[in-house]
Amino acid sequence: MTPAYLAPVELPKAYRLLNHGPTVLVSARHGGVDNVMSAAWACALDFAPPKLTVVLDKATRTRGLVEASGQFVIQVPTAAQMQLTHDVGNTSLHQDPAKLQHHGVELFGLEGHDLPFVAGCSAWLACKVIPEAHNQQAYDLFIGEVVGAWADTRVFSGGHWHFETAGSEWRSLHYVAGGQFYAIGESLVARTEPRG
Amino acid sequence: MTPAYLAPVELPKAYRLLNHGPTVLVSARHGGVDNVMSAAWACALDFAPPKLTVVLDKATRTRGLVEASGQFVIQVPTAAQMQLTHDVGNTSLHQDPAKLQHHGVELFGLEGHDLPFVAGCSAWLACKVIPEAHNQQAYDLFIGEVVGAWADTRVFSGGHWHFETAGSEWRSLHYVAGGQFYAIGESLVARTEPRG
Numbered sequence: 001m002t003p004a005y006l007a008p009v010e011l012p013k014a015y016r017l018l019n020h021g022p023t024v025l026v027s028a029r030h031g032g033v034d035n036v037m038s039a040a041w042a043c044a045l046d047f048a049p050p051k052l053t054v055v056l057d058k059a060t061r062t063r064g065l066v067e068a069s070g071q072f073v074i075q076v077p078t079a080a081q082m083q084l085t086h087d088v089g090n091t092s093l094h095q096d097p098a099k100l101q102h103h104g105v106e107l108f109g110l111e112g113h114d115l116p117f118v119a120g121c122s123a124w125l126a127c128k129v130i131p132e133a134h135n136q137q138a139y140d141l142f143i144g145e146v147v148g149a150w151a152d153t154r155v156f157s158g159g160h161w162h163f164e165t166a167g168s169e170w171r172s173l174h175y176v177a178g179g180q181f182y183a184i185g186e187s188l189v190a191r192t193e194p195r196g
Numbered sequence: 197m198t199p200a201y202l203a204p205v206e207l208p209k210a211y212r213l214l215n216h217g218p219t220v221l222v223s224a225r226h227g228g229v230d231n232v233m234s235a236a237w238a239c240a241l242d243f244a245p246p247k248l249t250v251v252l253d254k255a256t257r258t259r260g261l262v263e264a265s266g267q268f269v270i271q272v273p274t275a276a277q278m279q280l281t282h283d284v285g286n287t288s289l290h291q292d293p294a295k296l297q298h299h300g301v302e303l304f305g306l307e308g309h310d311l312p313f314v315a316g317c318s319a320w321l322a323c324k325v326i327p328e329a330h331n332q333q334a335y336d337l338f339i340g341e342v343v344g345a346w347a348d349t350r351v352f353s354g355g356h357w358h359f360e361t362a363g364s365e366w367r368s369l370h371y372v373a374g375g376q377f378y379a380i381g382e383s384l385v386a387r388t389e390p391r392g
Contacts, residue, residue, distance in 0.1 A: 016372055016373050019237075019370075020217065020219075021218060021236070040215050040217070040240070043237050043251075044236070045251060046335070051335070053239065053249060053337070079384060083386050134328075135328075139242070143335065159373075173384070174215075174380060179385055180356075182380045182384070185367060185381025186379045186381065188369070188377045189375055189376050190278055190283075191375070192282070
C-alpha cells in the first residue's frame, strides 16, 4: 500500500532530498529477492537530470542485486528508524535470509517501478545505474540517474524540508561510527541579498 | 600561524570527519593564487587509505587550481562560518579578485603541505587528486586520497565529534538550497549488542 502522505518531488529539486548529507537506505530487487542496506556514503552528483553517487561494498548482497537489475532506490530514513538503519547496515542477507523481517523493514511498491521502497522513510529516489565499470570495480562507486522522487509531505513539501516544524522523529540521520548518529538540527539562513 | 587547538587525526579515522555529510569548503593553490569555494557534494569514499569524492563545477576557479596543482583541502566549516560558507560558494574569484578578503576568509599553512587551509574550521583533510579524467570531464567528479587530516580538539578528539558538548557555534553545516542550511543536531546511539 502506498503511504498516505507520499507525494512526487519534481526531478530538478530531487537533489534537495540528499543535499544535507543524510545517511540513506539503499534497496534493490532481482530474481525475486529484495534487500535493504544502509549507506553513509551517498551524495548528490548533478541537478538535471539529477544524478547521485553511492558506495556499495563488494561484500554486500544489495550490490549484487543492483548490478543484476541495473536499478536501486535511495531513501532517507528518519530518527524513528535509527535502530533499523543501524541494523540493516550491520547484518547481511547472506547470513540471515530473514534480515528484513528481523529488523522490522516493511516494503511497498510504486506503479511503474519494479523496486522495493522502504516504508516509514521521509524521501525516496528511484535510480537507474549509469554503468561505469571502472568506478564500480576500483572504488565500489556507483552512479545513478534519479528517474523518480517522492517525499512524505509531513516533512518535505514545496521543495523544502520542514524539520523545524515536523516532530523530532522525522529528523534525518547522519552516521558517524560505532552506532552513533547525529540527527539533523536547527535551520540557519544566510543573507542572500548583495551587500550595499 | 597554526591554530592553537589543531591536532592531527589518524588517517584510518579521517572518514569520520565527513561521514555525517557536512557541507565543506574546498581550497586550492597554484601559481601564487589561493581560492576557496563551498561544496555540498563531498563524500567519503574509502577508509584506508582514506579517499573522498567532491564535485567541482567547470565554472569554478578552484577547479582550475585543483587540476593544475593536483591537490586540495577539504575543510569542515562551523555554524559560526555560515555566512562565509554561503558567500564563498556564491561569488567567484573570476569576478572578484579580492573574494577571500571580502568574505573574511583567513588562511594558514601547515608544514609539509603547500596548500591554503581555512582558519576557524573544525576539521581539515589534505588531499592528493587521483586522476580520473573521465569522471572529471563527464561528471565534474574528483577523487582525492587523504594524505593528512587534522581537527580542532574543541569539537573533535579521540576519533569522535563532540557537538553535544561543544558550543552551538561549532556545529557542522548542511546546506539545502536558497541560503538555507541545517546545523547538525542531537546525538542518537543505536544498540550495537546482539539481541538475546
